Amino acid sequence: MPSRQRVQEFISLVERGEYVRAIEDFYHPGASMQENGLPPRVGRQTLVEHERAVLAGLRGMRTRRVEAFLVDGDRVVINWVFEMTGQDGRTRTLDELALQSWDGDRIAAERFYYDPAQIRPPRA
Numbered sequence: 001m002p003s004r005q006r007v008q009e010f011i012s013l014v015e016r017g018e019y020v021r022a023i024e025d026f027y028h029p030g031a032s033m034q035e036n037g038l039p040p041r042v043g044r045q046t047l048v049e050h051e052r053a054v055l056a057g058l059r060g061m062r063t064r065r066v067e068a069f070l071v072d073g074d075r076v077v078i079n080w081v082f083e084m085t086g087q088d089g090r091t092r093t094l095d096e097l098a099l100q101s102w103d104g105d106r107i108a109a110e111r112f113y114y115d116p117a118q119i120r121p122p123r124a
Contacts (some may be wrong), residue, residue, distance in 0.1 A: 001074050002102045010107075011078065015063045019055065023047050027107045034111040059085040076100040076107075084119070094118050 013022040027044045034040035041050055055061065064081040082094045096114035100107050 002071065002076065002105055004071050006105050007069060007071055007076055007078075011066050011069060014080070015065060017061065017063065019051050019061075020048055023051055028103060031107055032109045034109075036111075036113060036116065040109075040111075057087070059087055059089065061085070074102045076102060092119055 010022060010026045013025065023044060027047060029044050030042065031044050031047060032040040032042045033047055033050075041047055062083045064083065066078060066080065069076065069078040076099075078098045078100070080094075080096050080098055082096075083091055084094060085091045094114060095118065096112050099111050099113065101109040
């Protein structure tokens with residue numbers, strides 16, 4: 001079960017834009033991530049590679065300060081708000097909830113809930 005301090009340390013890394021390091025430092029080797037109803041990605045190295053690919057496809061990404069997170073035993077919920085600037089220069093805001101299952105002081109599974117319309121390219 002993570003302490004509130006451990007969760008806050010994780011949040012702080014993400015807020016500073018240290019996305020890959022956050023995965024490396026806070027996820028179990030066999031951790032999974034799932035976007036809404038899509039199949040989960042499994043394995044910390046897979047998660048790191050995916051994160052690097054996402055970041056490489058963007059001009060920039062910024063995380064707003066987390067205003068709300070909950071810790072209930074081994075379950076954590078974080079309300080993330082990301083501002084992602086694409087190669088086209090357009091910035092999209094992704095406001096999502098991350099439901100995490102922790103095993104000790106590391107994330108074992110995470111599922112993101114958001115409206116996919118937030119990240120779809122705008123219609124021409």
